[in-house]
Amino acid sequence: MPKLGMQPIRRRQLIQATLEAIDELGLADATIARIAKRAGVSTGIISHYFNGKDGLLEATMRQVLADLGKAVQERRSALGDAPAKAHLHAIIDGNFDRSQTSRSVMKTWLAFWASSMHHAPLQRLQRVNDRRLYSNLSSQFRRVLPKRQARDAARGLAAMIDGLWLRGALAPEGLNVDRARQLAYDYVREQLEGGTQRHQPRASDYA
Amino acid sequence: MPKLGMQPIRRRQLIQATLEAIDELGLADATIARIAKRAGVSTGIISHYFNGKDGLLEATMRQVLADLGKAVQERRSALGDAPAKAHLHAIIDGNFDRSQTSRSVMKTWLAFWASSMHHAPLQRLQRVNDRRLYSNLSSQFRRVLPKRQARDAARGLAAMIDGLWLRGALAPEGLNVDRARQLAYDYVREQLEGGTQRHQPRASDYA
DNA sequence: TTTTATTGATTGACCGTTCAATAAAAAATA
DNA sequence: TATTTTTTATTGAACGGTCAATCAATAAAA
Numbered sequence: 001m002p003k004l005g006m007q008p009i010r011r012r013q014l015i016q017a018t019l020e021a022i023d024e025l026g027l028a029d030a031t032i033a034r035i036a037k038r039a040g041v042s043t044g045i046i047s048h049y050f051n052g053k054d055g056l057l058e059a060t061m062r063q064v065l066a067d068l069g070k071a072v073q074e075r076r077s078a079l080g081d082a083p084a085k086a087h088l089h090a091i092i093d094g095n096f097d098r099s100q101t102s103r104s105v106m107k108t109w110l111a112f113w114a115s116s117m118h119h120a121p122l123q124r125l126q127r128v129n130d131r132r133l134y135s136n137l138s139s140q141f142r143r144v145l146p147k148r149q150a151r152d153a154a155r156g157l158a159a160m161i162d163g164l165w166l167r168g169a170l171a172p173e174g175l176n177v178d179r180a181r182q183l184a185y186d187y188v189r190e191q192l193e194g195g196t197q198r199h200q201p202r203a204s205d206y207a
Numbered sequence: 208m209p210k211l212g213m214q215p216i217r218r219r220q221l222i223q224a225t226l227e228a229i230d231e232l233g234l235a236d237a238t239i240a241r242i243a244k245r246a247g248v249s250t251g252i253i254s255h256y257f258n259g260k261d262g263l264l265e266a267t268m269r270q271v272l273a274d275l276g277k278a279v280q281e282r283r284s285a286l287g288d289a290p291a292k293a294h295l296h297a298i299i300d301g302n303f304d305r306s307q308t309s310r311s312v313m314k315t316w317l318a319f320w321a322s323s324m325h326h327a328p329l330q331r332l333q334r335v336n337d338r339r340l341y342s343n344l345s346s347q348f349r350r351v352l353p354k355r356q357a358r359d360a361a362r363g364l365a366a367m368i369d370g371l372w373l374r375g376a377l378a379p380e381g382l383n384v385d386r387a388r389q390l391a392y393d394y395v396r397e398q399l400e401g402g403t404q405r406h407q408p409r410a411s412d413y414a
Numbered sequence: 415t416t417t418t419a420t421t422g423a424t425t426g427a428c429c430g431t432t433c434a435a436t437a438a439a440a441a442a443t444a
Numbered sequence: 445t446a447t448t449t450t451t452t453a454t455t456g457a458a459c460g461g462t463c464a465a466t467c468a469a470t471a472a473a474a
Contacts, residue, residue, distance in 0.1 A: 003418085003419085003472085003473060003474095004417095004418070004419090004473075004474080006418080006419060006420090007419095010419090025325065026321075026322070026324060026325035026326075027321070028235060028322070028325075029325070031462080031463065031464080032463085032464065032465090033462090033463080033464090041420080041421090042420065042421045042422060043421090043422075043464080043465085044420065044421060044422070044465090044466080044467085045419085045420065045421085046464090046465095047464085047465065047466080048419080048420080052464070052465070053463095053464065053465090107324050110320060110321045110324065111321045111324075113317060113321070113373070113377060114233075114234070114317045114318045114320070114321035114322075115233070115235070115321075116377070117233060117314050117317065117318075117376075117377075118232065118233035118235075118236070119233075123379075126377060127377075127379070130374070130377065130378070152389075152390060152393070155386070155390060156367065156390045156393070156394065158370070158374065159366075159367055159370030159371040159373075159374055159387075159390065160363065160366055160367050160370055161370070162369075162370040162373050162374055163365070163366030163367055163368065163369040163370025163371070163373065164366040164370070166320070166366075166369050166370065166373055167337070167365065167366055167369055169324075170320060170323070170324070170333060170334075170337065171337070172330075172334070179362075180366075182359075183359060183362060183363045183366065186359070186363070187363065187394075190397045210438085210439060210440090210452085210453085211439075211440075211451090211452070211453090213452080213453060213454090214453095217453090238428085238429065238430080239429085239430065239431090240428090240429080240430090248454080248455090249454065249455045249456060250430080250431085250455090250456075251431090251432080251433085251454070251455060251456070252453085252454065252455085253430090253431095254430085254431065254432075255453080255454080259430070259431070260429095260430065260431090
């Protein structure tokens with residue numbers, strides 16, 4: 001029953017099937033045969049719509065990345081010029097959105113992280129995401145803190161978010177979202193309030 | 208020139224070659240043929256000394272894990288009953304030891320993390336390491352903080368360490384060890400000093 | 415009739431494992 | 445000491461299996 005306009009439908013189906021396959025089998029065992037079977041199509045379709053397996057994997061990572069960006073942006077757009085703290089909490093909440101904390105998505109992220117170290121296209125995608133998070137955090141901290149402190153706070157919070165996330169992905173009991181958010185909130189509060197006794201490195205420390 | 212006692216020599220060689228291969232090619236392309244070639248032996252040797260590829264990978268992860276444990280323990284053993292802060296700094300320093308922050312080891316860690324999600328033996332190893340870090344941090348914070356705060360501080364610092372580490376591994380410019388250590392130190396200080404205004408969740412928050 | 419969608423068998427490459435063969439040291443024997 | 449025998453170490457070709465990609469064939473709109 002080939003009609004016109006199958007492309008977006010098939011692409012969605014196959015990306016979803018890829019996420020499921022990586023969740024259940026891992027990236028190494030997520031073969032195009034298994035992905036195609038899960039999507040209910042033949043293997044040839046993958047090459048037809050994605051130019052091979054690499055294209056499918058890249059599109060899948062793009063999808064997860066877009067979902068993350070949307071989860072953050074939706075929460076922030078309602079805030080207007082609310083205080084920095086509100087924006088920082090919104091960024092945290094977005095990063096721990098349901099769409100990003102499901103078992104399958106966390107596993108996929110981890111797989112893509114590892115894979116991106118040896119695959120330039122994935123590395124670029126991953127880098128864009130990294131810098132966006134840092135840049136968002138940094139500009140919010142900058143509204144309240146001097147430049148150097150804002151930078152360190154952003155680096156620290158980014159590490160905290162990724163670390164909570166990583167440990168949640170690895171832990172058999174999964175990620176406790178509420179607890180993770182609270183720890184990140186605590187870090188934000190500590191950064192925003194007590195700024196005076198902080199370590200003040202010289203510029204050469206950052207060579 | 209086959210003599211006796213080749214086993215420990217070959218095992219060391221092959222584990223080293225595995226680290227190098229994962230660094231250069233990634234886990235997916237680190238085939239036994241390539242690993243064997245890099246070690247200057249034939250492929251058969253791997254099965255002979257490691258019972259196949261899985262055994263070699265497990266042994267490699269064990270090696271990296273043992274190095275990490277040693278890096279931490281060496282720093283702590285000199286401290287005796289020094290203040291909690293000193294022990295926490297030693298744990299941080301151990302986690303950012305030179306043996307753990309080389310490009311090849313960080314890549315290998317990341318690969319093993321991803322792989323451990325679908326490979327029970329690796330998952331067990333990874334879990335032991337995770338719990339050891341948390342347990343070490345927790346017991347030191349416990350010397351100074353009430354139970355719940357100590358637990359949260361340990362969870363937060365563990366996430367911070369892993370997060371700094373992860374972001375260092377992913378960043379093209381690599382990990383800035385001094386900066387990472389300083390951010391972790393700052394977190395320790397904030398946890399140890401300002402304990403009164405902290406968020407106090409009810410037990411149900413931790414369900 | 416042309417275009418779009420889809421199949422799935424085929425192909426060629428590569429993977430990990432196995433194992434018979436070989437070599438050299440160590441141990442046993444004369 | 446000189447010799448066989450046993451043990452340990454090692455090789456690499458062969459094997460069975462799996463993978464991603466290809467492409468001729470087919471089917472149903474347009």
